[in-house]
Amino acid sequence: MAETREKSGLWSWLQFVLAACFMGWCSLEGARFLWRSWQVGILLHGKGPDVALSDKPLVFWALSGFYGVSILAAGGFAVFCLLVALRDVTRKTRS
Secondary structure (H helix, E strand, O other): OHHHHHOOOOHHHHHHHHHHHHHHHHHHHHHHHHHHHHHHOEEOOOOOOOEEOOOOHHHHHHHHHHHHHHHHHHHHHHHHHHHHHHHHHHHHHHO
16 A cells, blocks of 8 residues: 555545445445345355245344445445545645
């Protein structure tokens, strides 16, 4: 990361903005999937069996909690990347 700051130009902070955008988009899509699953009551799995709230409520809520925590972690990482990019931009404008 120290090498990134030594490089001048747009790329040093743009990479963090791109990472934040990608992680934010993934978080948004994950949140949409989880919200739809809560409304319908079924967690859809592409390669495995679907988990219905009425059939296996404990598994449904355990997986929902796991997905929710991972979505929050991805959103937190996106915010962290944005803060690093903003810090790099404000350092470059000050010097």
